[in-house]
Ligand SMILES: [Zn+2]
């Protein structure tokens with residue numbers, strides 16, 4: 600994949616420049632409000648959302664047949680998000696986000712084990728169907744693979760624990776590093792929906808104020824091009840300065856630049872010469888829906904290739920490490936049973 604490097608203000612040997620050029624996208628759409636009791640309008644919105652999800656998924660599946668197993672998993676996660684159990688299990692916050700700690704940090708998620716087991720089992724079944732047979736289905740059936748442990752490690756985004764769990768199940772191909780973020784999506788999106796109004800407008804970190812993940816994308820939004828960072832894990836959305844590296848905080852324009860792809864619809868990757876990390880930059884007249892950030896990240900893989908070919912990378916470590924405990928909640932199980940039996 601070819602790309603041009605905008606010449607100009609940089610003193611680096613790569614002669615990068617900060618460009619305000621942004622790629623308009625037709626895929627963005629308005630955020631849909633949610634509530635416990637859906638109105639007719641919300642049901643209509645939900646149906647419209649499903650159609651947009653399916654259109655984006657089918658487009659990606661048609662363009663990249665090799666992604667279909669992952670897309671099937673994302674599709675399952677998008678449907679899973681609709682279940683009330685995740686919203687019902689959003690944990691109490693342990694601190695204020697103003698301290699620079701993501702809201703997820705230090706929380707204890709009390710959740711009925713049944714829905715977690717069912718979702719993990721479904722996710723691993725889909726993942727196993729796409730690749731060669733994985734040992735996870737056998738491990739789950741044999742009781743040697745703990746779905747709650749996977750859920751906890753996935754929500755916390757702890758790659759070492761995911762690798763430990765994979766090895767214990769007899770897999771060393773990094774399957775859980777792919778599956779983990781998607782398994783975590785229903786819980787993380789429920790947290791994001793509940794906590795977005797609580798995020799401080801003064802949040803100034805490069806990592807997500809909800810889950811601590813690094814941004815998957817940067818949006819230049821609206822007519823004034825306000826720069827927003829977007830989290831692919833929870834759909835988080837937070838403001839940042841136009842000239843600031845999300846990863847190391849560099850503000851010097853001589854170290855901040857953009858790679859612009861060649862072609863009729865040029866796209867942009869913002870890069871930092873100080874830390875050598877990058878973030879893909881899109882223009883969106885309206886915000887990309889939180890549930891679609893992950894798919895937009897996948898859909899712009901060509902930009903990752905452009906950046907990697909030039910020696911830039913995504914950070915290996917999470918933006919902010921968070922401790923999360925997931926505990927089986929017998930009370931929640933009983934409450935849910937009560938709800939089912941009483942309608
Ligand atoms: Zn996040």
Ligand SMILES: [Zn+2]
Nearest residue numbers: 844847871874
């Ligand atoms: Zn940097």
